[in-house]
Amino acid sequence: MTVQTPNGFTLDNSGRRMVVDPVTRIEGHMRCEVNLDSDNVIRNAVSTGTMWRGLEIILKGRDPRDAWAFCERICGVCTGTHALTSVRAVENALGIQIPENANIIRNMMQLTLWAHDHLVHFYHLHALDWVDVISALKADPKATSALAQSISPWGKSSPGYFSDVQARLQRFVDSGQLGPFMNGYWGNPAYVLPPEANLMAVAHYLEALDFQREIVKIHTVFGGKNPHPNWLVGGMACAINMDAPMGAGAPVNVVQLNLVADIIGRTIAFIDQVYIPDLKAIASFYKNWDYGQGLAGQNVLAYGEFPLHANDYTNLMIPRGAIVNGNLNEVMDVDLTDPDQVQEFVDHSWYKYPDESKGLHPWDGITEPNFELGPNTVGTKTNIQQLDEGAKYSYIKAARWRGHAMEVGPLSRFTIGYAKGISEFKDPVDKLLTDLGLPFGALFTTLGRTAARGLEASWAAHKLKDCYNQLIANIAAGDTATANTENWESATWPASVKGVGFTEAPRGALGHWVHIENSKIASYQAVVPTTWNGSPRDPAGNVGAFEAALLGTPLANPNQPLEILRTLHSFDPCLACSTHVMAPDGGELIRVQVR
C-alpha cells in the first residue's frame, strides 16, 4: 500500500520486508524494519526503540539536588550531558545563579564530551560502514604512506608503520578469531574505498581507540572520573587553589591545569591531523553516494549551547533556532516553555494518553507504559517477527516542534549556524564542499551528517582551548569561585516551582523539564535527541528523521543491511536516552508479572 505522509514522503510497504534487530554500534537497543522494492530500494522504513527503563518514575519524590546523578545514568556514552541539563533545570526552577568559573568549567566538560564522543563515533561506531577492514590486507603500504602523507602532517605515516599495521591485521585474521569483525559485510560492493584508504583507516581506528582515553581526562580533573563525572547544583564541586598552602591536594591546581592544557593541544592535533583528513579522504570516494537526506536541510532544530557568560542562556556560542520546510532564510525562535512548541505524541508509541490525538508539552506530559502490538504484527508478544507500524511500535515517543517532525544533531546545528550567516559554521562547510567539489545540497545527506560531526569535533576542540584561556584569565584576575551555596538548603526554596534545562548533546537538542513541590521532585521529563531523530509516526502520519532518511536508498546486497546501518549511524542513535516515562499523579502504572 502506498501512503503519502504530510511531511512529503511516500511510503510503500508492499515489497519484501527486511528486519535488522539488533541495530549494532549504537548506544542502547534498536530495531529497524524496511520494505524493499524489486530494485532493492527502501520504500518503507520503521524504526523502533526496544528498551524502556522508567527513570523519571524513579526520580519522583527524590531530592532535586540528587537528580543530576540519576539523569547522568540515562546515558554513559554522552556521559555528563544529562547531568548538565539536570542541574540547569533545577537551577532554573530554584532561581540559582552559578559563578563564572562554574560556567566555564561546565562548557569545558561539554566541549570535551563533544570532541571525545564525535571521535569515538566516527572511528568505532561508524567507520565500519565505510571502511572494509579485510580489503586493507590488499593495500600497498608504500602507497598507503604516500596517501597519508599527501593529506596530513600526522607523524605516524611511514611505509613501515602501515606495513606493521597490515601485518598485525593479517595475523589477526589468520588467527581464525575475528572478534568484533566477525560476520561483517566485507566485500559488499557498497564499500568503495581503495585498499590503501582502508588500511589507513584501520590504522587510525586503532590509534583513535588508544587516544580517546586521553581526552576524557579533562572530565576526570574537574569531575573526578569518566564515564559519569560528578556535578553540583549551584556550580561545580572542584574547588580551585592555585596559591594557598595545600593547593596540591585541591581539585584544581596548576598541575591539573597543565594536564588539561596538554590534553587540549593533543586533542586539537588528533582531530585536525587524523579525523578531519580521514573524513575528507573517505568522503571523496563516497561523494556520489548521496542518499539519506530525510529531514536534513528541511526541518531542523537546535536549542543552542555554551553560554558565553554564566546564567545568560540567550547568548550562546552554538545558536538556538528552528528551520521548517527547507526555508533557510528564516531561522525561527524556539521557546522551551511555550506549551505549543515542544510536544510529544504517543499514538504510535508504547505509552498511553487519555487523548492520543493530541501532543503534550513536557511540563504537562503524562506517560503510562502500554506495550501492545498491532493486529498486523507477525509473531507473538515475546517473539516478534514483524511489527505493525499502523499501531504502536516503539518505546520512543514522537517529539514534534509546532507539529513538525524535526532532525537534531551536528548537521542541524551547522545548518542553523550557516543560515544565520555565522562564519565559524559557514566557512568550514563552504571549504569542505569546495575541496570535495560538491554543491551546497550535498550537505543534506548521510555523508553530510557525518561530515558535520567531524567539523564540529574540530570546532569543539578549538573552543576548548578558548575556554581554558578564559578560565586561566579569570583565575589570574583573582576569581576562584566555583559554587554558589546561597540556595543550597531546601529551606530557602519556594513551595512549588518548575524549571527547564537544556543543552546540545553530541547527538542533538536535549531538554529536561522538572516540577519541584515541597523540596521534592514532583515530575521530571526528558526529551532527548533520539526522541527527535528516532521518533515513530505521529497521529498525522508524519515520519521521523531516521525513517525519512532511509527512504529511497538502494541496497547493493539485499541480504546485507550495510546502507541501512550507514544512514542510521550517521545520526549517532542513543536509545537508552530516548525512552522514558513519568507519572505526574504518582499512581501505580505498572502491571507486575514476576517470572
Place this chain on the structure above:
Amino acid sequence: MADRPQTFYELMRAQGTSRRSFLKFCSLTAAALGLEPVYADKIAHAMETKPRLPVLWLHGLECTCCSESFIRSGNPLSSDVILKMISLDYDDTLMAAAGHDAESILDDIPNKYPGEYVLAVEGNPPLNEDGMYCIIGGKPFVERLQQVAKNARAVIAWGACASWGCVQAAKPNPTQAVPIDKVITDKPIIKVPGCPPIAEVMTGVISYILTFDRLPELDSRGRPAMFYGQRIHDKCYRRPHFDAGEFVQSWDDEGAHQGYCLYKMGCKGPTTYNACSTVRWNGGVSFPIQSGHGCIGCSEENFWDNGPFYSRLANIGAGFGVEATADTVGATAAVAALAGVAAHAGASAIKHFTRKPGDGDKQ
C-alpha cells in the same frame, strides 16, 4: 585460516613484538595486577600456550557506561585486550555485524566453544511485561541472557546494573529490573560493581583470568577481593583530615580549597568498597573525592536508595560514627552479605571452576 587459534605469544610475535618486549609486557601486567615480579614468568608461560579466550558481551537495560569505561583502560590498552588477549566475538556496541548476522554468533560460539567462553554482561534484564521492556531480536533480553549463559565457563557481571540492579532498579523499579544472579543461578558470577567500574579494574579482572586460568579470589558477595576488599575511606588521601576533624562545611569554602574531608558533605567513602582511592580513575588522574565531590557509593548495592547523596552518613543510620568506624561498618556489610543467598551460591560454584580440558598443569 588456521584451524587452531594462535596463542597470545604467537600473535604478539607474529605482529612484530620481540621476545624482550613480550617479557616486558608480562612484567608490566604483573605489576598492574599488584603481583610480585616472579609472577611475570607465569604470565609469560600462560600467554605462550593459550588461544584467545572467546568473550560474548551482552547488553541489557543499561547506559553503556561500562563499555565506555572499558575502552578507557590504559594498562593494558583496551585495543590490546580486544585484539590480542581475548576474542570479543559479540559486543553489540563495537561489532561490525548487525541483525541476524550478529545474532547467529550467539548460536555459533557456544556450540564451537562449549564450556570455554566467558559471558560478560552489562546491564540487566527487566522481568515486567514478560521481559519486553528490553527486546533484542524481537524477544525478551532475559531469554537471550539465559541461553548464552548455559554453556559459559564463567560469567562477569560488569557494573552496578548486572551486579546489583543500579538505577533502573531503584525504587519503585518500574520494569522490575533484576541483577543477573537472579536469572543465572548455576554459573560462577564475578561481580565487578561500580557505575561504571574503573577501567583498569575491568581489564585487570580479565587479565587475571587469562593469566592464571582461574577466577580471582572473590569475597562473600562475589566481588574480586583485590579491588573491593577495602573501603575508599581506608586509603583516601584526605583521611588525615577526617582523623584531625577537618571537614569541608560548605561547597567552595576554605576547607574545600584545602582539600579537607568531605564526610560532612555526604561522602559515602566510609561505607563504599572500591579501589577509587588506590587505583584512581583514568590513568590515575583523580577520583571523585580528589576532584572535590564526595563519593556517591556507586559500587554498593542499592546505593540509589540509601538516602540523599548530600546527607552525611550518620544521618541515614548506617551505623557510622566518627571514631568507631571500620568495625561497625564492616559488620553491617558482612551481615548484608550473609543474607545474600545467591552470592553464596555463586561463591560455591566458583570453587568448582576448572581449567579447560587439555590445558594440563600450566601454572
